[in-house]
Amino acid sequence: MFDGIGSMADGYRVQSPNDIRYGAGVTAELEGYLTDRGVDSALVVTDGDILEAGAAEPVFDALEAAGVAVSTFDGVAPEPKLGMAERAAGELERADADVVVGVGGGSSLDTAKLAAVLPEYDVDVRDLLGMGNVPGRGRPTVLVPTTAGTGSEVTHIGVFADEDDENNKKVVYSEHLFCDLALVDPDLTRSLPPGVAAATGMDALSHAIEAYVSTLRTPYTDMLARRAIELVGESLREAVHQGEHNDEARYRMSLAATLGGQAFVNAGLGAVHALTYPLGVEYGIGHGRANAVLLPHVVRYNAPAEPDRLADVASLLGVDRRDGETALEHARRGADAIAALNDDIGIPNRMHELGDVRGTTAEFEAFADVAFEHSLHNIERNPRRLERADVVRIFENAY
Numbered sequence: 001m002f003d004g005i006g007s008m009a010d011g012y013r014v015q016s017p018n019d020i021r022y023g024a025g026v027t028a029e030l031e032g033y034l035t036d037r038g039v040d041s042a043l044v045v046t047d048g049d050i051l052e053a054g055a056a057e058p059v060f061d062a063l064e065a066a067g068v069a070v071s072t073f074d075g076v077a078p079e080p081k082l083g084m085a086e087r088a089a090g091e092l093e094r095a096d097a098d099v100v101v102g103v104g105g106g107s108s109l110d111t112a113k114l115a116a117v118l119p120e121y122d123v124d125v126r127d128l129l130g131m132g133n134v135p136g137r138g139r140p141t142v143l144v145p146t147t148a149g150t151g152s153e154v155t156h157i158g159v160f161a162d163e164d165d166e167n168n169k170k171v172v173y174s175e176h177l178f179c180d181l182a183l184v185d186p187d188l189t190r191s192l193p194p195g196v197a198a199a200t201g202m203d204a205l206s207h208a209i210e211a212y213v214s215t216l217r218t219p220y221t222d223m224l225a226r227r228a229i230e231l232v233g234e235s236l237r238e239a240v241h242q243g244e245h246n247d248e249a250r251y252r253m254s255l256a257a258t259l260g261g262q263a264f265v266n267a268g269l270g271a272v273h274a275l276t277y278p279l280g281v282e283y284g285i286g287h288g289r290a291n292a293v294l295l296p297h298v299v300r301y302n303a304p305a306e307p308d309r310l311a312d313v314a315s316l317l318g319v320d321r322r323d324g325e326t327a328l329e330h331a332r333r334g335a336d337a338i339a340a341l342n343d344d345i346g347i348p349n350r351m352h353e354l355g356d357v358r359g360t361t362a363e364f365e366a367f368a369d370v371a372f373e374h375s376l377h378n379i380e381r382n383p384r385r386l387e388r389a390d391v392v393r394i395f396e397n398a399y
């Protein structure tokens, strides 16, 4: 059952960037934002594919209209490495730009956030890893997502592979990484390839569902998460299959992604994000696809611990409760609906279809060790307690 707005006894904190703008064509507002502040120069942080697809054109148009000198760092790649943030920071210092504009998926936005901070302080990038180690604000940062999924534009988190540590992922969390302006413009997702729209959309759904059952959830994050789940259920199929021609579906997915980002940055995540961690590190399986495959299995695992909330998830995804059906049964049919959604948008439902995963118990035990070592905070926020054996069983079920 939905808790509504909670009670007067509930206290919680909500963190967010303070200027988030939505809507088709909202990128054009960058011009006024920059001229109002007397900005002379900007560094765009993005990846080469985004430039090639033309998705960043509206950003460059707005920069040109504002009359600012533009430099571009296009060296971001999926699953970004710490070195990319260092190189982007080097470019920022060389150009001495007033503003950093991150344009792209989560990788570009995370890189922009970290790059904006580095030139301001005499620190090594590795000094900033972990929670609360960024000394202060960096250069002003504008984030413009071209996917609808990661929610990076509204989080204070950056995720990077560490080249000096077997490419293990490292996370930077700091309130100083919240951007100054997020421009969420569904026009920029028009050229998203269907596979990317599918994977990033399932990342958004994972954020919302994990936040909704997280041990740190609040009435505020519940509202964000519920609406995000509903929007994904209504619109992801259309956004994937009709993306270019369905502005409404893409608008709804952009909103879902940002709401999901705001939900999880304040409530935390859970087992899905913990378990996908080793898949990314070991096999380079994309974050969104790995989440999508594990999500139904984790929902089934969590259902006995949170039957009412996961029955809510089923309802929000359009699965009506049958007469006489228990919450647990309904919740499990919600997991089936997530698997059906994967099917409909071209994401496999089995881990062995994702990559070169061997599927042995020894391999899954090693995955469990990595998850407990590097993603313990997510395991601790999962509503049902997880032991190593549980993690192995979830992987075996998903294989």
Ligand SMILES: [Fe+2]
Residues within 6 Å of the ligand: 150, 203, 206, 207, 273, 287, 291
């Ligand atoms: Fe995610």
